Amino acid sequence: MIGLQISQKGKLEKINKMEMCEDANSSKVKITKVLLTPEDTRTLLGDDSATYPVIPGRIAIGQISDTSDFSYLEKGTRVYVNPITNCGECVQCLSSNSNLCTSLQTAGKNVNGFLRDFAVVKNSQLYFLPSLVKDSEAILIDYITLALATIDKLDITKGEHVAVIGGGLVGLITSMLIIYYQGVPILIDGKEENLDRARLAGIYYNLFSDNKVEKEVSELTGAHMAQKVIYVADSNINTDLALKLASYNAKVGFVGFSSPNLKVNFNVAMKKQLEFCCITNGYGYTEQAINLIANKVIDLSLFKFNVVKYDNVEDELFKDYEAFKDGEQSAFPLLVDMM
Ligand SMILES: [Zn+2]
Missing domain, CATH: 3.90.180.10 (Medium-chain alcohol dehydrogenases, catalytic domain)
Structure with missing residues (x-):
């Protein structure tokens, strides 16, 4: 070798x-x-x-x-x-x-x-x-398994608003699959090129991560905020945003293949009684991922x-x-x- x-x-x-x-x-x-x-x-x-x-x-x-x-x-x-x-x-x-x-x-x-x-x-x-x-x-199977594990662990259901913070590969593929499972992703990123790609992928709600984003999510969700929040670990966006966009009693998932040293403000988390979970791999979802690709449920031609x-x-x-x-x-x- x-x-x-x-x-x-x-x-x-x-x-x-x-x-x-x-x-x-x-x-x-x-x-x-x-x-x-x-x-x-x-x-x-x-x-x-x-x-x-x-x-x-x-x-x-x-x-x-x-x-x-x-x-x-x-x-x-x-x-x-x-x-x-x-x-x-x-x-x-x-x-x-x-x-x-x-x-x-x-x-x-x-x-x-x-x-x-x-x-x-x-x-x-x-x-x-x-x-x-x-x-x-x-x-892309590895990314799809991570997305499937995330959707499962956060128990994302039909019609639910899911704020996805981070529009790189992980955030985008997860958002595409949330649509397939009939949830409503709101993708947030600080790079226009990532938001452009999200638009091409059919992610209808895509927002730039500036100081207006909290108000925009509030409007999109009828002031309820998001019942589920996905924070992508390497998104380079302050974790405070994840907590701000979460509704009371929401589930917040920290997702990524690596585990950077993130700081989280527990003051807001406790006030809102948020539930946290972490997802770092998609172990156990490989067959399901291959099956989804073979059935062309999401368009992967976007990723070159x-x-x-x-x-x-x-x-x-x-x-x-x-x-x-x-x-x-x-x-x-x-x-x-x-x-
Ligand atoms: Zn073991």
Whole structure:
């Protein structure tokens, strides 16, 4: 296997290791596409939740190149590799509640990701991709599972107003799915380009995050404010807004693949008796996500990523790293063509 690994904070190196498919519960996968996300740049920057050395690249699709006779997926099958695995050792895993695993492992963070030509992975991580699901859609499965987990945990129901704070990929895909489940998203962001994309995606209520937004949400909701609020962790918007837009007894979800050091004003939360929950992954929703894509319930053609060949990826990662270090936003996601 050849690949790139982050050996320590700020340091990338090429690796070349033998990787064999040794047990009946694993398969060897030729990685064909990897989506690098701001999470990978954060790992390069030095992330307390990461375990070094680690191969970056949380999101990958590939093709099975070697497997045991016992695997239900055959050699040559196009697959999505689930980046989240349960530990198999905690109390929840041992009592068959692996969905509630207390130490889920994340590819590219605390176990190796997929910026490499081949990976040996557990068969339980591999999901068959029907031909109706294009590669360009399959790389969004991780985002869709996060959105599904959020909608489920917040128990979003028909006709409910949901304030979505943060209009990047997470906020936008979540808003699109809220519409599919007949909720009413109100998407809020500080960047016009994100609001433009939201309009194209059919998000009818999209608001700029200035000092008028509270009044606007009040008008849209008949002064009730939002029964559900989704705060996207990397939205760069003050968390006070999430609490202001929430109605009394509302549920507020803090959502994102990373857990930045957010400050929340409990004074308002207690006055309004808000219910908080946190969602950092979509473990357990992969099949549902693939099914939704295959049924074309949301239009993913809107999401186009810059593509780079594997040979040039080191430069791109460093470019993003330098910009991030200087306080700029990450330019990722970036789609890496591994072929
Ligand atoms: Zn566990």
